[in-house]
Amino acid sequence: MSDPPVLEVEKICVSFSGRKILDEVSFEIREGEFTGLIGSNGVGKTTLLRTILGMQRPDAGVIRVLASPLSPRSRSLGYVPQKIAIDTDIPMRARDFVALGLDAHRYGFARRTAHQHQLVEEMLHDVDAERFANHRVGSLSGGEQQRVFIAHALISQPRLLLLDEPLANLDPKSVQEIVALLHRVARDHRVAILLSAHEMNALLPVMDRIVYVTDGRAASGTTDEVVRSEVLSKLYGHHVDVLKLHGRVLVVAEPGQDNEDIPQHPTFTVS
Amino acid sequence: MNAVRVFFEPGFFASGPVHVALVIGAVTAIVSAVVGVFTVVRGQSFAGHALTDVATTGGSGAFFFGISPLVGFIGSGVIGAGAMDLIGVQRVRSRDMATGIVLGSATGLAALFLYLDATKSATTGATQQILFGSIFTIDPSTIPLVVILSALTLAVIGLIYRPLLISSFSAELTRARGINLRGVGLLFMIAMAVSVGLSSIAVGSILSTALLIGPAATSVRLTSSIRAAMVLACALGVVAAWLGVLFAYDSFYWIPSSQGLPVSFFIVSLIFVFYLVSGLSIVRRGVDWLTRNNLPIGSTPALTSKAEL
Numbered sequence: 001m002s003d004p005p006v007l008e009v010e011k012i013c014v015s016f017s018g019r020k021i022l023d024e025v026s027f028e029i030r031e032g033e034f035t036g037l038i039g040s041n042g043v044g045k046t047t048l049l050r051t052i053l054g055m056q057r058p059d060a061g062v063i064r065v066l067a068s069p070l071s072p073r074s075r076s077l078g079y080v081p082q083k084i085a086i087d088t089d090i091p092m093r094a095r096d097f098v099a100l101g102l103d104a105h106r107y108g109f110a111r112r113t114a115h116q117h118q119l120v121e122e123m124l125h126d127v128d129a130e131r132f133a134n135h136r137v138g139s140l141s142g143g144e145q146q147r148v149f150i151a152h153a154l155i156s157q158p159r160l161l162l163l164d165e166p167l168a169n170l171d172p173k174s175v176q177e178i179v180a181l182l183h184r185v186a187r188d189h190r191v192a193i194l195l196s197a198h199e200m201n202a203l204l205p206v207m208d209r210i211v212y213v214t215d216g217r218a219a220s221g222t223t224d225e226v227v228r229s230e231v232l233s234k235l236y237g238h239h240v241d242v243l244k245l246h247g248r249v250l251v252v253a254e255p256g257q258d259n260e261d262i263p264q265h266p267t268f269t270v271s
Numbered sequence: 272m273n274a275v276r277v278f279f280e281p282g283f284f285a286s287g288p289v290h291v292a293l294v295i296g297a298v299t300a301i302v303s304a305v306v307g308v309f310t311v312v313r314g315q316s317f318a319g320h321a322l323t324d325v326a327t328t329g330g331s332g333a334f335f336f337g338i339s340p341l342v343g344f345i346g347s348g349v350i351g352a353g354a355m356d357l358i359g360v361q362r363v364r365s366r367d368m369a370t371g372i373v374l375g376s377a378t379g380l381a382a383l384f385l386y387l388d389a390t391k392s393a394t395t396g397a398t399q400q401i402l403f404g405s406i407f408t409i410d411p412s413t414i415p416l417v418v419i420l421s422a423l424t425l426a427v428i429g430l431i432y433r434p435l436l437i438s439s440f441s442a443e444l445t446r447a448r449g450i451n452l453r454g455v456g457l458l459f460m461i462a463m464a465v466s467v468g469l470s471s472i473a474v475g476s477i478l479s480t481a482l483l484i485g486p487a488a489t490s491v492r493l494t495s496s497i498r499a500a501m502v503l504a505c506a507l508g509v510v511a512a513w514l515g516v517l518f519a520y521d522s523f524y525w526i527p528s529s530q531g532l533p534v535s536f537f538i539v540s541l542i543f544v545f546y547l548v549s550g551l552s553i554v555r556r557g558v559d560w561l562t563r564n565n566l567p568i569g570s571t572p573a574l575t576s577k578a579e580l
Contacts, residue, residue: 081443104437105448
């Protein structure tokens with residue numbers, strides 16, 4: 001543990017027009033860790049990610065990436081935002097969008113080198129996107145597009161990959177595939193992952209650490225520390241059961257609660 | 272020789288105005304095509320059209336004050352682009368509003384200038400020339416300026432090519448890269464204004480929309496990369512411009528004692544025909560088979576409205 005943390009977030013405060021969005025949020029992420037940023041819609045998950053990326057100035061607090069203060073164009077961070085709009089009528093192949101991850105910020109003319117083309121091929125292979133590499137991004141399914149966006153973010157070899165709700169609007173099968181893919185690339189590329197989601201069940205098998213945000217405050221812990229009935233009940237504001245059944249973990253809310261962010265049924269179980 | 276005569280009426284290749292028209296037509300078609308592909312990819316066709324209305328104001332104003340119409344077309348376009356940026360053309364929510372406000376006020380001014388032009392010169396020539404162009408009456412001394420401005424515009428697009436491309440898909444991704452999103456967007460709007468101004472002297476300010484959007488919209492249907500779309504759009508634009516010049520020249524001989532028909536009518540009609548043909552699924556299948564582009568064919572996908580994003 002002599003390496004510095006990949007990311008240190010220290011007492012970050014952000015407010016919009018007088019309203020506090022984030023209030024003294026602190027946590028850290030160590031190399032290769034898979035961290036889930038969990039909280040309901042509108043609690044400030046996106047704001048926190050944008051602050052880490054340097055797109056939102058905090059009112060107070062410090063963010064360090066690999067022990068050095070953040071610069072806005074830090075190359076150590078990869079990012080998959082919530083929405084990337086590429087219509088079917090845009091002639092942009094999956095392969096070209098991945099390649100754009102190498103040099104989208106560069107001005108002027110430059111031909112890509114043979115080495116860069118090789119990197120694109122390897123990246124397409126790593127996210128299992130070779131099959132549709134020559135198809136237009138806009139014509140791909142949600143899960144296929146997510147693979148392309150992840151490859152776009154990973155190709156510049158960041159040490160930390162931030163993903164904003166990448167599992168929203170995916171069918172359950174694609175959710176499982178993307179989670180497994182992220183788990184694999186995180187290990188192979190030695191990249192830490194910070195992924196925001198309002199639902200944690202799908203992430204339970206791979207998550208090392210949870211940062212949960214509620215009412216502007218955040219707390220973090222290992223998955224074992226957080227996925228406990230009393231902690232989750234406090235987080236969601238009412239009773240949540242964590243069941244351990246034949247070696248599997250299920251997070252179940254009390255039925256009849258009018259809150260879509262709480263899993264009403266054990267839709268996903270974990271070994 | 273007779274075979275050539277069928278297509279080219281006498282004197283076509285020897286005519287000075289024809290030479291000027293071919294050069295101006297090709298150069299402006301190329302700039303419009305390159306800028307047009309980005310206009311289509313960025314979903315800024317409405318902004319592009321608004322700039323043509325702003326160019327009308329500049330062209331009619333320049334005529335009234337007796338300065339070069341090219342200066343009027345481009346100057347007003349650049350001012351219009353700046354105004355649209357200030358009002359908020361780069362923010363999705365206020366994009367159409369900014370465009371509409373600038374378009375409306377510019378067109379009002381154009382109404383004033385066109386009225387003044389008509390009373391000043393007592394002919395309708397000015398209105399026709401500004402709105403619909405008159406490529407055969409361009410002074411050859413304009414060519415160097417047109418070529419220089421075109422080269423500059425293409426250089427700017429080349430310089431901001433990749434930041435501009437990524438910003439077309441996600442503002443968040445662009446900002447996270449440390450790219451100056453607004454600066455890149457404003458440079459593109461200025462390039463679009465210059466491009467519209469240049470094509471205004473060829474096909475007229477109102478019809479420059481067609482040269483900007485038509486070849487680009489056709490080529491994005493048939494290609495698999497932005498670069499390929501630009502090359503095809505340039506080719507389509509130049510072919511339309513040259514054939515338009517040829518048909519307009521020939522039309523002097525089609526109807527006895529006629530004045531000939533307007534070049535811009537032919538250019539724009541050809542562009543429209545190209546667009547229609549590219550929509551035929553047999554054409555798309557053929558292109559797809561030839562290039563293995565994996566073009567989306569069959570059911571036309573619902574276009575996601577940029578306003579929703």
